Amino acid sequence: MADRRYWLFKSEPTEYSFSDLLAEQDQTAEWDGIRNYQVRNMMRDEMKVGDGVLFYHSSAAPMAVIGTAQIVKEAYPDSTAWAPGDKHFDPKSTPDNPVWLMVDIQAGKTFSRPVTLQEIKAHPALQNMMLARRGMRLSIQPVAKEEWDELARLGG
DNA sequence: GCCAACGTTGGC
DNA sequence: GCCAACGTTGGC
Numbered sequence: 001m002a003d004r005r006y007w008l009f010k011s012e013p014t015e016y017s018f019s020d021l022l023a024e025q026d027q028t029a030e031w032d033g034i035r036n037y038q039v040r041n042m043m044r045d046e047m048k049v050g051d052g053v054l055f056y057h058s059s060a061a062p063m064a065v066i067g068t069a070q071i072v073k074e075a076y077p078d079s080t081a082w083a084p085g086d087k088h089f090d091p092k093s094t095p096d097n098p099v100w101l102m103v104d105i106q107a108g109k110t111f112s113r114p115v116t117l118q119e120i121k122a123h124p125a126l127q128n129m130m131l132a133r134r135g136m137r138l139s140i141q142p143v144a145k146e147e148w149d150e151l152a153r154l155g156g
Numbered sequence: 157g158c159c160a161a162c163g164t165t166g167g168c
Numbered sequence: 169g170c171c172a173a174c175g176t177t178g179g180c
Contacts, residue, residue, distance in 0.1 A: 010177095010178090012178090036163075037163090038163090058177085058178060058179085059177090059178055059179080063178090063179075117179080134160080134161080134179090135160070135161040135162060136161090136162090137161075137162065137163090137176085137177050137178065139177085
């Protein structure tokens with residue numbers, strides 16, 4: 001796929017871990033709860049089936065990329081926005097006029113070792129990743145093909 | 157627990 | 169439309 005894009009998805013493993021994804025039926029999950037317009041727009045406008053995903057554990061020990069996944073369903077309305085009592089409930093979004101979107105991802109490879117944030121920051125070819133830069137808090141971030149290739153190599 | 161770096165909200 | 173106050177994220 002010539003125009004395949006690459007992404008990094010952050011998740012706190014105490015909320016949702018890569019192991020949780022592996023335990024899902026078909027190892028596939030809805031990536032719901034995104035409530036940031038910049039991330040929503042990337043999902044809506046740029047994310048395609050087949051795109052690569054680096055699965056990153058934040059606020060964890062270790063903070064690291066620990067596996068890959070791929071997009072298996074493109075952006076569609078996030079129904080948790082109008083689920084009463086849901087953690088991500090947002091009255092702005094309704095079934096008739098959905099504001100928030102989600103995608104589905106399926107687990108790919110489990111890395112043979114975690115590639116830590118520390119290592120990424122120290123790596124000449126990776127230290128320009130958004131993840132390694134100060135103040136870049138987007139929960140989904142674009143990744144360059146070269147970065148994807150190098151991380152996949154390091155994670156073996 | 158701290159706090160920098162954001163994004164969002166709401167008064168004006 | 170401006171911008172101060174507030175809330176959140178997430179590494180440290």
